[in-house]
Amino acid sequence: MSDACRAELLAIGSEILLGQIHNAHARFISAELAKHGLYVYHHVAVGDNEARIQAAYQTAVTRSNVVIVTGGLGPTVDDLTKEALAAFLARKLVLSNEALAQLETYFAHRQRKMPEENRKQAYCIEGGELIPNPNGTAPGQYIFAKNVHFFLLPGPPLEMQPMLRDYVLPKLLDVFGGSQALVSRILHFCGIGESDVDEQVRDLTASANPTVAPLAGEGEMLLRITATAGSEEAAKAKIAPIEADIRRRFGSYIYGVDDDTLPTVVGRMLEEQRATIGVAESCTGGMLAAMFTDIPGSSAYFLGGIVAYDNHVKEALLGVPANVLETKGAVSEETAKAMAEGVRSRLQSTYGIGITGIAGPGGGTADKPVGLVFVAVADASGTEVFRLQYRVSRQQVRLRTCKQALWRLLNRMQQHAPEIGNSP
Template identity: 40%
Template sequence: MNAVDAFPNAEIIAVGSEMLTPSKVDTNSLWLTESLNALGVEVVRKTIVGDDRERLVETIRAAFGPGKIILLTGGLGPTEDDVTRDAAAAALGRTLVFSDDILTWLRERFARFGREMAVINERQAYVIEGAEILMNERGTAPGQWIDHEQMHIALLPGPPNELKPMFARDIVPRLEARLRKTFIRALFYRVAGMGESDLDQLIAPVYTKYTNPVTTILASAGDIQIHLRARCDSPEEADALLHEVGRKIEALLGDRIYSRDGSPLEVIVGRMLRDRQATVAVAESCTGGMLGQRITSVPGSSDYFAGGFLAYTYAMKTALLGVDPEMLAKHTAVSDPVARAMADGARERTGATYAISVTGVAGPDGGTEETPVGTTFIGLAGPNGTDARRFRLVGDRARNRTFAVQTALDLLRRRMIF
């Protein structure tokens, strides 16, 4: 039903009850996804299943389909818990056969390390009827490769240091020999200054017309990522398709696109400051350091970060930034004039080219009728003067702070464009 299905696609099945605990991340599947993508293969489903033979048989069968590449990782050890060999054989309707070659290899391997081979290791000498055996240079679990009807199935060891060399040496060439050559090209935009549904409404009329490239949209507080991925028989074709769709999206989004190489906003802003030999200071109230932290998360940011003030209270706004106490009393701290005065104070005291201020009600408490929770003012002082903008954020405390920081960085970016 989906254009992608015309291309080769893969499923990854990780086996092992230990992979189902709250702290365990299946990093193998991330690495395998990257390697498969590089071959032009999409991963369409990833499953983690415990050491349960029946459930694994059923999971493998669910992955069956014409042209499918199915990679199983783990469960090839010598113990009762290691059910992958057995389950894969059952799913394929084949038998397990004992391999004298593997047994000889295992015995030699143990002998070479001066160790006695335990009897249970003999379980590792069973292979699926008709499988090609993939030797394991780093461990005792051989891998297996099976071409079955129109599918390709690999059984791979779980430890990353065994899996990765085996994949590179034995799986990559087998896949290349079996796959139609396709080329994948990608475009990647990051966008600030608009919400996900507004963005989608704006660009959906463009991208929904195309099943190739595939468009994916990802949003977090104040930051949206757009991925376009084209897959064609030649790189020229893929580039042409991407260019066609990308041009239309860029025309709609304009300077709301801040990054085309995946770099986050703090890196882009840092690069712009460095190019202009400019510096920036911060004056933070409700974000309490989060803005400075974002700017200085970039190595080398001391080239352009001039310093900052965490002025959380009225008294500190006056003492650290010179904000007039009468202004605070009259307008409150969450106001346009105070945001400007904070930015001006930070710029003067640090001698920076630009200064950004953030003052707002992050919540959950502290809102009033006039300045409800989420009200945030961002001030920006620079060589061409000072201004401030009011925003109304709608998340919880953490999200409001993150959004305010993203918006503050974006305002500085826009100021530098013009």
């Protein structure tokens, strides 16, 4: 079969149609297939209604040659995915002794007797195959019928995702193996506006292969370079010169690639420098510390933080002088500087960060409007303070401030250690 993959994703579940949960599977499966050059042309979601599920199969077979269905494989009477497909294909459901044995083992391992209703999950569509599910009770099903490869997968993500990777993707690559490889590389920017990036890459975004597309992030921006070619290596070779060109244009505004985040890149460089960090936060209120400590192993460089929300705390725990707070105010260049230096000396860390600002929605004045933030970065050679002004929501002010602080720290580390942290 030399046909190209035309996949359709069908999510079953009334909770999706009622807006109670996202159809998150559609994104995950699409991204996994795209990595392998397998194209998805339709996403559909319908509720737990047999007539509408059957109609969705009918529509799908007129336009797609792969249909991946998620959800509706549970033991209850609401779970109709398999039953609807059997009816649509006019096939019987037959008890699989293998599936029944697996189900019984699953419950036995949990010291429980298998409830009678779970027996329904051991039935397989005649002529189909079971897809093993090591993480739950619902086996998946595969069947090729009406010139369509149907895959039925359970709804819980931790069950569905391994089954997709271990069974569905290998099967699809086997069937559509001759298709093109599609490779993406994502460049992460900070410290530069989206429109500035857009303008400076306009000549590249016109290109058809590789494509260069801006993606909006929160407090940062991303450019995605995507190439298709006969092999993964060939696609990567198409991307390399474009990436080099973009790096020449933007230099240190590009802080990472693909799955990099500011905290992981900063953490990596701190480890390389055998340096440590302490943070003093007012308006971000612990968010920057939480970003650092979200990373496993961050205890190697992250010593701690002081969330100085109250002015008394800024004085008592960070040593911000009372007269600075009085004359310059809690939101001032001087307070940010004293916070960064205070946390650095109290924690005896290589670097100290101080953040103070007005996240809003209240608390602004004519002089110091909502969205005004000062970020200070201190090390042995001195302290730099950056004044930022945002016009976004409280959540966005906080998040963007944390990212700016990380990016400023990264720049500082790069300046002070040119011999160590070179990008790959």
